[in-house]
Amino acid sequence: MRLNADFSKRVVVRPEDVAWTPSPMAGVERRMLDRLGAESGHATSIVRYAPGSSFSNHTHSGGEEFLVLDGVFSDQYGDFPAGTYVRNPIGTRHAPHSDSGCTIFVKLHQFASSDTRQFALDTRTPFSPGLVHGLSVLPLHAHGTEQVALVRWQAGTRFHRHRHQGGEEILVLEGTFQDEHGDYPAGTWLRSPHGSEHRPRSDEGCLIYVKTGHLTPRPPSHSPTA
Numbered sequence: 514m515r516l517n518a519d520f521s522k523r524v525v526v527r528p529e530d531v532a533w534t535p536s537p538m539a540g541v542e543r544r545m546l547d548r549l550g551a552e553s554g555h556a557t558s559i560v561r562y563a564p565g566s567s568f569s570n571h572t573h574s575g576g577e578e579f580l581v582l583d584g585v586f587s588d589q590y591g592d593f594p595a596g597t598y599v600r601n602p603i604g605t606r607h608a609p610h611s612d613s614g615c616t617i618f619v620k621l622h623q624f625a626s627s628d629t630r631q632f633a634l635d636t637r638t639p640f641s642p643g644l645v646h647g648l649s650v651l652p653l654h655a656h657g658t659e660q661v662a663l664v665r666w667q668a669g670t671r672f673h674r675h676r677h678q679g680g681e682e683i684l685v686l687e688g689t690f691q692d693e694h695g696d697y698p699a700g701t702w703l704r705s706p707h708g709s710e711h712r713p714r715s716d717e718g719c720l721i722y723v724k725t726g727h728l729t730p731r732p733p734s735h736s737p738t739a
Contacts, residue, residue: 517547520680520728521706528700533561540566546702556621557682557702562586567610576624577601578654578661580636580722582686584615591633598634598653598661605631618684618722628656636663645672658726666690666715674712680728681705688719704728 517524526546533542540563549555555575562568562584579586581597588607593599595615601607603624640649640663647670654661658679666688683690683703690697692711697703699719705711707728 514548516545518549524704526702538568541568554622558619560619561616562611562614564614570608572606573601575622576603577621579617579619582616582618584611585613586611586615586617593633596637598636600632600654602629602631640665660726661724664721664723666719668718671714674710676710677705679726680707682724684722686720686722689717690715690719690721
């Protein structure tokens with residue numbers, strides 16, 4: 514399966530654009546955002562666990578990163594309420610479930626082999642001032658050129674036009690994020706390629722998850738295709 518698999522193109526997915534579809538496990542549904550492969554390989558999704566649902570014990574062959582959007586996500590390592598950011602590097606293993614139900618934003622099979630730090634971070638903590646007035650930032654992770662953060666925009670905040678070296682990926686968590694290309698309400702996912710430019714703003718204010726520097730073009734594959 515290939516979904517939004519051309520990383521040289523800009524992609525915008527609003528909540529109404531993608532329906533919930535069943536996963537292989539009963540009670541677990543997902544909205545697929547990008548995907549390379551079937552049930553393994555690169556994938557970015559919103560995943561929803563019904564109360565009492567679970568997923569089979571599995572190993573993260575390419576790593577797992579997720580942010581709990583609502584409810585409580587659980588595994589053998591603990592209970593992770595809304596606002597928790599988790600990274601499980603390559604080779605880690607767990608058996609997730611949710612007693613009360615939850616929704617997570619999850620990215621699979623996207624870790625560098627040298628990115629080995631495993632942690633869970635409670636993001637319900639004070640943010641630091643950003644680069645312009647009205648912005649505040651909570652760094653979540655950094656490895657090589659990859660930077661991950663939550664960024665809060667106060668109403669009326671504007672940012673200067675800038676270029677994304679290594680691309681940018683955004684999930685709008687609250688409010689409405691904007692740029693010269695459009696308005697992006699809560700639940701919208703955006704992926705902008707390496708070298709893209711924009712001038713972002715937020716008239717009403719917003720909170721976004723943002724990752725940069727992870728979409729540097731890869732050398733072309735010379736393997737034969739079927």
